[in-house]
Amino acid sequence: MDNYEDxxxxxxxxxxxxxxxPPTTPEISDDGFEIERLPSPFxxxxxxxxxxxxxxxxxxxxxxxxxxxxxxxxxxxNVIIVDNLSNSxxxxxxxxxxxxxxxxxxxxxxxxxxxxxxxDYRSRSMRxxxxxxxxxxxxxxxxxxxxxxxxSRIESVIHFAAYKSVxxxxxxxxxxxQNNVCGLVSLLQQLDKYGIHNFxxxxxxxxxxxxxxxxxxxxxxxxxxxxxxxxxxxxTSSVLQxxxxxxxxxxxxxxxxxxxxxxxxxxxxxxxxxxxxxxFNPVGCDPSGLLGENPRGEATxxxxxxxQVLAGVRKSLDVFGTDWATPDGTAIRDFxxxxxxxxxxxxxxAWNAACGDGFRAFNLGSxxxxxxxxxxxxxxxxxxxxxxxxxSGRRPGDVGVCVASTERAQNELGWSPRESVAQCAADLxxxxxxxxxxxxxxxxxxxx
Ligand code: UD1
Numbered sequence: 001m002d003n004y005e006d007x008x009x010x011x012x013x014x015x016x017x018x019x020x021x022p023p024t025t026p027e028i029s030d031d032g033f034e035i036e037r038l039p040s041p042f043x044x045x046x047x048x049x050x051x052x053x054x055x056x057x058x059x060x061x062x063x064x065x066x067x068x069x070x071x072x073x074x075x076x077x078n079v080i081i082v083d084n085l086s087n088s089x090x091x092x093x094x095x096x097x098x099x100x101x102x103x104x105x106x107x108x109x110x111x112x113x114x115x116x117x118x119x120d121y122r123s124r125s126m127r128x129x130x131x132x133x134x135x136x137x138x139x140x141x142x143x144x145x146x147x148x149x150x151x152s153r154i155e156s157v158i159h160f161a162a163y164k165s166v167x168x169x170x171x172x173x174x175x176x177x178q179n180n181v182c183g184l185v186s187l188l189q190q191l192d193k194y195g196i197h198n199f200x201x202x203x204x205x206x207x208x209x210x211x212x213x214x215x216x217x218x219x220x221x222x223x224x225x226x227x228x229x230x231x232x233x234x235x236t237s238s239v240l241q242x243x244x245x246x247x248x249x250x251x252x253x254x255x256x257x258x259x260x261x262x263x264x265x266x267x268x269x270x271x272x273x274x275x276x277x278x279x280f281n282p283v284g285c286d287p288s289g290l291l292g293e294n295p296r297g298e299a300t301x302x303x304x305x306x307x308q309v310l311a312g313v314r315k316s317l318d319v320f321g322t323d324w325a326t327p328d329g330t331a332i333r334d335f336x337x338x339x340x341x342x343x344x345x346x347x348x349x350a351w352n353a354a355c356g357d358g359f360r361a362f363n364l365g366s367x368x369x370x371x372x373x374x375x376x377x378x379x380x381x382x383x384x385x386x387x388x389x390x391x392s393g394r395r396p397g398d399v400g401v402c403v404a405s406t407e408r409a410q411n412e413l414g415w416s417p418r419e420s421v422a423q424c425a426a427d428l429x430x431x432x433x434x435x436x437x438x439x440x441x442x443x444x445x446x447x448x
Contacts (some may be wrong), residue, residue, distance in 0.1 A: 011349045051135055052113060053153050054078045057119045058161030058187070058198075061088035064202070064282055064341055066096055066266035069114075070291065073100035078377040080154065082129065083161070086122040095290040098140040100336040121161050124420040130154070130194045140175070154350050156198040157191060159184070162254070164204075166397055167300050169251035181261070182252035186270035187267055197269075198352055199262070200345060203361065205334070205402055207256045210246025216404035217269060220278070220361045223256070225263035228245040248397035259361065273356030276347045280334035280365030280404045282341045283375075283432045284424030292431035293338075302333075302372060303428060306379055309387055310432050316388035319372055320406050330372035333402040334365040337419035337427070347415035365404025375421065382425035383432075 050097040060069045060081035066088070068175045079351050081093070093116055104111045112280035119125045133153045140146055162180045163169065169176040186203075191199065208218045219368050224240045231237045234286070242260070247253050259276050292307075299305050308314035345366040362441040370378075379385050409415050 004305045017101040022165050022194060035251075039197050044122065044275045049234065051153050052078050052153045054080045054115070055134065055153070056080045056082065056154045056157045059084045059162070060158075061085065061090070061096075062160055063088075063295075065158075065160040065336060066092050066278070066291050067338045067342040068160075068345045070096050070099055070286065071339070071346055073112050073114065074103045075346055076109065076112055076114075077311050080115045080117065080129075080133070082119060082121050082126070084116050085118060086120075087143060088117075088119070089294070089335065092291065097237045099286065099288055099290060100334075104381075106290070121159075121187060122179070126187070126190055129231040130190055134194055139222075146238075150195065152194050152196050154176065154194075156200065157196060158200040158202075158345055158349070158352065159187065160202045162202065163286060164251060165297070165300055166206075166249045166251050168297070169249050169254070173250040176254050178252045180251075181257050182259050185261060188261075189255075195271075197271045197273060197347070198282040198356065199274045199326045200272065200277045200348055200352065201258065201262055201273065203259055203278045204252075204255045205246060205278050205363070205365070206252040207244070207259060207278060208402070209244060209248065209252060210399060212398075212442070217367065217403045218363065220408050221407045223259075223361075225260045225359070226267060243252045248399075250323065254349055259359075263359040269356075271360070272358070274357065275352050276359070276361040277341075277344060277348055277367075278361055278363045278404075279341060280336055280363065280402065281366075282338045283335045283421075284337040284339070284419065284427045286339065287427050287430065289427070289430040289434035292428070292435070294435075295338070302375065303424075306376065306387065307428065307432055310383055310385075310429070311378070311436055316390045317376065318392040320392050321372075321400075323394070324400040327373055328373045328398060329397060332369040332371050332403065333375075333425060334403045334423050335370050335375060336367065336404075336417055337424050340364070340366070343418075344413070344415050345411065347409075347413040351413050360412075362409045362413060363404040363406060365406060367404055367406040369401060369403040369423050375425075378421050378425040380430040382422070392440045 024268050055072055055077050057065055057069050057079055059065045060079070061083040069079050097114060100114070101111050117129055130152070135151050135153060135328045136148055137151045138146055139149055152397050191197065196226060207223050211222050212218060214343050221240055222246065227242065229237060232233050247256055262274045262276060266274045293304050295304055299308055305314065305317055309317050319330055321331055324331050324419070326332050339433065341364050348362060376387050376389065406416065
């Protein structure tokens with residue numbers, strides 16, 4: 001992990017803060033990724049009270065990140081993307097820009113700013129990036145006294161950048177802890193220095209571990225990080241205690257530990273407003289077919305594997321587990337359209353800025369369960385072709401049922417999912433068709 005120098009003093013001592021220079025030697029991230037140097041010199045800081053503000057999206061070219069960036073741009077927000085392209089492609093940026101420009105043209109509104117920085121969010125370059133979006137601003141206090149203070153033009157950060165394969169995490173636990181946990185800690189230190197405290201974190205239903213099998217939709221109260229008082233729907237009050245039950249792999253533990261760290265950070269400093277969004281199973285894509293899920297490494301999640309079967313680069317889908325206690329014996333998941341997930345980020349960001357207070361977790365799921373077999377059938381209907389299946393044993397670490405309660409997100413964020421599993425299938429098939437027509441099936445083969 002990089003060690004960052006503490007060269008930025010608090011806003012009360014601006015005179016001692018001298019501009020730093022970007023690093024002069026090439027940087028290699030811990031996983032061997034060469035990091036592109038930021039342009040030098042950086043945008044110079046300047047005295048300003050009216051510069052544009054931004055949302056910083058770390059991992060903004062990945063599957064969920066790209067759809068969220070598009071949603072932010074459609075909503076008129078200026079966006080800074082930081083992405084090291086370890087599991088994404090720069091061409092995604094062109095498609096985001098195209099879709100945003102089309103939307104803004106149709107609406108007759110100006111296209112927001114979009115800045116892309118290809119770098120690893122753990123690299124030292126992050127510090128220079130944050131510095132370049134910091135202004136020296138003049139304020140006048142109640143007594144008419146003029147003061148100079150530093151203010152970031154980054155109003156909120158959405159942090160997607162993390163490794164997310166259950167299988168890989170079992171093989172490479174240290175890489176997972178390094179990126180997902182150590183990287184997060186360094187990032188929070190950096191943001192704190194620059195006075196950026198509105199933070200949205202990509203968490204996962206994986207934090208519920210084997211509580212998923214409890215036979216009811218998962219509520220945020222099922223996993224808390226500090227003792228908290230809770231009154232259930234029958235009016236019975238209790239004190240919830242922090243606990244983790246049946247976390248199945250290092251990946252799951254990185255998400256749980258990250259949430260716990262965020263809750264501690266928010267408890268220690270009232271400036272922080274932190275939301276953890278616990279994703280269930282995001283699937284589907286933008287209806288344009290220009291954005292979608294196309295992992296660089298081996299596909300292991302259900303829909304990317306189904307995509308490969310549809311594209312003909314994989315012969316059949318291995319159905320992991322046909323003996324679960326579910327109506328058709330296959331596992332049940334809460335599949336949610338990625339655009340609903342993207343809208344969930346917009347709602348969470350607005351809620352956090354307006355009434356966020358400390359740390360709060362929200363589920364982003366559809367609230368209803370679909371079996372693996374039902375998911376396959378919906379995709380077959382959309383594609384008009386059958387998908388060959390191979391019945392296999394259970395995959396290690398899997399749970400039988402995992403469905404969200406959406407009550408908290410609906411009540412507090414005012415967010416509800418809109419799209420059906422059938423819509424997810426239709427949009428995914430449109431993405432596959434378009435890509436295959438343009439690039440052929442190899443587009444969906446293993447790419448590293
Ligand atoms: C897992 C994690 C989740 C994480 C997500 C992204 C757990 C419990 N869940 O979700 O937190 O965010 O990965 O990486 O750790 N399936 C097949 N054949 C396949 C692939 C999948 O039958 O080739 C089945 C799985 O066994 C499972 C369902 O499809 O029952 C969904 O699997 P997947 O898409 O990998 O997501 P999760 O395991 O639910």
